[in-house]
Every structure is written in structure tokens, then in C-alpha cells.
Amino acid sequence: MSILITGATGYIGSHVCIELLSSGFDIVLIDNFSNSSEDVLDKIKSITNESFSFYRVDLLDIQDLRRVFNENNIQGVIHLAAYKAVGESVSNPLKYYFNNVYGLLNLLTVMEEYELRNMVFSSSATVYGKNISPLTENMTPSTNNPYGNTKLFCEQILKELHISNNDWSIVILRYFNPIGAHESGKIGERPLGIPNNIMPVIVQVATGKLQKLLIFGGDYDTKDGTCVRDYIHVVDLAKGHIKALEKTLNSKGLEIYNLGTGKGYSVLELVNVFENISNINIPYEIADRRAGDVDICFAEPSKANKELNWVAEKNLDEMCIDTWRWVCNSL
Ligand code: UFG
Numbered sequence: 001m002s003i004l005i006t007g008a009t010g011y012i013g014s015h016v017c018i019e020l021l022s023s024g025f026d027i028v029l030i031d032n033f034s035n036s037s038e039d040v041l042d043k044i045k046s047i048t049n050e051s052f053s054f055y056r057v058d059l060l061d062i063q064d065l066r067r068v069f070n071e072n073n074i075q076g077v078i079h080l081a082a083y084k085a086v087g088e089s090v091s092n093p094l095k096y097y098f099n100n101v102y103g104l105l106n107l108l109t110v111m112e113e114y115e116l117r118n119m120v121f122s123s124s125a126t127v128y129g130k131n132i133s134p135l136t137e138n139m140t141p142s143t144n145n146p147y148g149n150t151k152l153f154c155e156q157i158l159k160e161l162h163i164s165n166n167d168w169s170i171v172i173l174r175y176f177n178p179i180g181a182h183e184s185g186k187i188g189e190r191p192l193g194i195p196n197n198i199m200p201v202i203v204q205v206a207t208g209k210l211q212k213l214l215i216f217g218g219d220y221d222t223k224d225g226t227c228v229r230d231y232i233h234v235v236d237l238a239k240g241h242i243k244a245l246e247k248t249l250n251s252k253g254l255e256i257y258n259l260g261t262g263k264g265y266s267v268l269e270l271v272n273v274f275e276n277i278s279n280i281n282i283p284y285e286i287a288d289r290r291a292g293d294v295d296i297c298f299a300e301p302s303k304a305n306k307e308l309n310w311v312a313e314k315n316l317d318e319m320c321i322d323t324w325r326w327v328c329n330s331l
Contacts, residue, residue, distance in 0.1 A: 007081030059103035176260030181326035188326030260299025
């Protein structure tokens with residue numbers, strides 16, 4: 001019996017695979033390498049000393065997907081594969097709806113064919129829109145960009161599927177801002193192309209690829225005027241998936257959980273911690289606000305703490321230490 005992971009070689013997927021292998025699961029990985037590289041597979045092997053199957057599959061190709069289910073005895077699915085750049089989703093919405101929504105529909109269709117009805121789904125705190133932090137799972141969601149809408153539509157599809165057949169067991173995880181890297185220093189975040197998220201940009205400034213960090217907005221109603229986010233160590237996030245998977249394997253129903261620390265840090269605080277850890281000065285300039293950014297976004301994580309018996313353990317120092325180790329190793 002195996003667990004299928006889609007988007008398995010991505011930043012979050014690779015850390016989830018390591019936690020699954022370390023917890024004794026047999027796993028089948030799929031990815032189309034749209035934002036990751038093949039060498040991640042060797043890294044996962046070398047960190048865990050475990051073997052696994054890998055298929056280069058695009059979720060939009062339902063025949064290829066059927067082959068994976070045909071050749072393996074899949075017991076549960078962790079669905080991570082999706083595009084995630086907000087700006088790109090605004091300029092190319094069809095790309096986002098096709099990949100994120102159609103990809104999920106294909107996957108669910110094949111799962112129904114095989115009568116396999118367990119899924120952990122990767123959603124995002126972006127679905128909280130302008131709700132006031134701390135954000136709780138029962139707040140009414142709203143988004144203002146196509147990427148966020150794909151996550152919201154996917155959540156809705158899963159809810160309706162569960163209503164249609166209560167044999168489904170689904171856990172939706174709403175991620176806050178994952179940063180950090182595996183403590184081995186062998187895997188971490190390596191976006192292809194120009195990074196959008198703050199940590200890869202800070203890293204590019206630290207390594208001289210970018211001259212300075214543009215901080216989007218210095219006049220928000222926060223302690224220092226810059227936006228506040230709930231940064232969570234990617235390994236804590238990955239461990240949350242194991243707890244969520246166990247829940248889907250052991251019970252029926254649909255639940256939504258925030259995966260965050262419950263603490264918010266400003267952009268400037270993050271930059272300061274990174275500078276202290278790396279001993280490198282990060283030049284920055286306060287620039288215009290970025291469209292779509294909310295001032296403050298942090299989780300109320302107590303539902304996941306109580307019901308999944310999961311808690312984010314690593315602090316911002318550890319997130320920066322592990323990021324920096326990975327960056328230095330991969331230079
Ligand atoms: N930021 C900068 N300069 C940059 C990049 C980011 O100042 O070059 C700022 C942003 O304005 C924001 C903060 O850093 O205030 C964090 O930005 P990220 O792009 O790293 O993260 P977001 O909070 O915008 O979005 C992330 C994910 C989304 C997810 C969301 C949930 O990218 O997919 O968290 O809160 F939906």
C-alpha cells in the first residue's frame with residue numbers, strides 16, 4: 001500500500017516525501033518538473049536512504065495518471081501540485097484554472113474510478129482575503145486574484161464531493177508562509193526563474209544575484225510599516241501533512257486546518273533575523289505596495305494543534321539558519 005504525492009519534487013513536496021519515508025510510508029511520487037528539478041529525487045534518496053517510485057506525469061494527462069494508479073496499490077493521496085504565483089495568475093488566468101482546477105478534477109476522477117477516497121489537499125491562507133488576523137478556519141473566505149480563486153474553487157469541489165458521497169475522507173490544509181529548508185542542507189526552496197516570495201528574494205540579495213531587496217510598502221498599519229506574515233518552517237509544515245494523512249486514513253469526513261505558527265513577523269523583522277544569522281547585510285529600499293497584499297496575515301493554529309496533535313516547533317531563527325545552510329551548501 002502506497003501514498004501518492006503530486007507535486008512531489010517541489011519545495012513543499014520534497015520535504016513531505018522525506019517525512020513520509022521517515023515515518024515508514026511507502027510512497028509513489030509524481031511531478032512534471034514545471035517548477036522543480038530531477039536531482040531532487042537523488043537528494044530525497046540520500047537523506048532518507050529509502051527507495052520509492054517516481055513517475056514524470058502531468059495531471060492534465062488523465063491516461064498517464066491512470067497508469068500510475070494501475071501500477072501501484074495507492075492507499076491515500078497528498079495533492080500538492082499547483083501553480084502558485086499570484087502575479088502570473090493575474091496575467092494568465094487560464095493557465096492557472098486549467099492546471100490547478102482541471103488537475104484536481106482529473107485526479108479526483110481517477111480516484112473515483114479506483115474507489116480511493118482519501119485526500120490531503122494543499123490550500124493556502126490566501127483564501128482568507130481581507131479577514132482580520134488571527135485567521136480561523138470558519139471565517140468566510142474571499143480572494144482577489146485567479147490563483148486564490150483556484151484554491152477556493154478546489155476547496156469547494158472537495159466539499160461538494162464529500163457531500164455527494166460521505167465515504168470521502170478529506171483534509172484541506174491552509175498553509176501560511178513556508179520558509180526554511182531541511183536541516184541536512186541538501187534540499188530547500190529553489191524556484192525556477194525570477195522568485196516572487198520574500199525568502200528566495202532575500203537569498204538572491206545575500207548571494208549577490210540581486211543588488212537589493214524591494215520591500216513592497218512601508219506605510220502599512222503595522223509596528224514598523226511593513227507587512228506582517230506567519231512564517232512557518234517547511235519541515236513543520238511537512239510534518240503537518242503526516243498528521244493530516246493519518247486522519248484521512250483513520251476517519252471519514254472533511255476538515256480544514258490552518259498550518260501556521262500563530263505568530264506574525266514583519267518583513268523588516270525577517271530581514272534583521274536573516275542578517276544576524278548569515279552575517280550578511282541585506283540592502284533594501286522601500287517601494288510601492290504590491291497589488292493584492294494584505295497588511296497582516298497570521299494563523300489561529302489551535303484547531304490543528306488540538307485535532308491533529310500537531311504544533312509548529314521551529315522559530316524564525318531556525319528557519320533562517322536552515323535556509324542559510326542550504327544556500328551555502330548549494331553555492
Ligand atoms: N515582499 C517584499 N519584497 C519581495 C517579495 C515579498 O517586500 O520582493 C513582501 C510582500 O509584500 C509580503 C511579504 O514580503 O508583505 C511576504 O510575501 P510573499 O510573496 O513571500 O508571500 P505572500 O504572503 O504574499 O504569499 C504567500 C504565498 C501565497 C499564499 C500566501 C498566504 O506566496 O501563495 O502566502 O498568505 F497564498
